[in-house]
Amino acid sequence: MTDSALTAAQAGLASCQTCGLLSWARRSAQTSYCPRCGTALVFRRSHSIQNTWALIIAATICYVPANILPVLTTNTLTSSEPDTIMDGVVLLYRTGSWALALIVLVASVMIPLGKLIALGYLLITVQRGSIGSDRERTRLYRMVEFIGRWSMLDVFVDAFVVALVQLGPLMSVQPGPGVPFFAAVVVLTMLAAQTFDPRLLWDSSLQLPSRHG
Numbered sequence: 001m002t003d004s005a006l007t008a009a010q011a012g013l014a015s016c017q018t019c020g021l022l023s024w025a026r027r028s029a030q031t032s033y034c035p036r037c038g039t040a041l042v043f044r045r046s047h048s049i050q051n052t053w054a055l056i057i058a059a060t061i062c063y064v065p066a067n068i069l070p071v072l073t074t075n076t077l078t079s080s081e082p083d084t085i086m087d088g089v090v091l092l093y094r095t096g097s098w099a100l101a102l103i104v105l106v107a108s109v110m111i112p113l114g115k116l117i118a119l120g121y122l123l124i125t126v127q128r129g130s131i132g133s134d135r136e137r138t139r140l141y142r143m144v145e146f147i148g149r150w151s152m153l154d155v156f157v158d159a160f161v162v163a164l165v166q167l168g169p170l171m172s173v174q175p176g177p178g179v180p181f182f183a184a185v186v187v188l189t190m191l192a193a194q195t196f197d198p199r200l201l202w203d204s205s206l207q208l209p210s211r212h213g
Helices: 048-068 085-094 098-127 134-150 153-164 178-195 198-206
Strands: 013-015 022-024 072-076 080-083 171-175
Touching: 048 085, 048 098, 048 178, 080 085, 085 098, 098 134, 098 178, 098 198, 134 178, 134 198
Parallel strands: none
Antiparallel strands: 013 022, 072 080, 072 171
16 A cells, blocks of 8 residues: 555545445534435444454353253153253264254354454454454455354254154253353344444554544
8 A cells, every 4th residue: 555545534435334335424523424325424433342342252251151051952751851052963973964063063163153253353453453464354354244144053953943843742842041142142243243343454554543432
């Protein structure tokens, strides 16, 4: 980036947070609005770093009981057996369904943990003002945002199994206390990805004034 290069923010352009339209925005106290959807235009999301950290910390707290507490409880005439996510993965692997076991392991354990680590890494690099690897960090953020929609796969599987395995007095399956925590992890990480402002990744290299809020 040369000294003569003009950025969108320096030119007075801001991308709408709702529809993505690039529009002219005032830097004065008077608020500008998107001409397409009417959303208020901002150069940086207010309190982006603080809000994202709060959501990540909350998701990390919920991640522990989501993996420790049972997500399914199988009730039979003689017993009641709770199963955690890892218990389900091990059972699927032992019964020969290694492909399904891998899907559950990736979607339920690795993806949520990877999103927490990735967002934490992005926040730390922004706060430290790291220069370089901006493209790689932007790709990482886009990947986190993209895979977020698939993080509810395990919850959908649990709901499907609960609805399918209902054999009256012989056998029944009920969702366990770990399901709300796992759903909370998914929702919180999705919100964290939305509140994080990826434009902060380029502030250091472009030598723009940081607007962390």
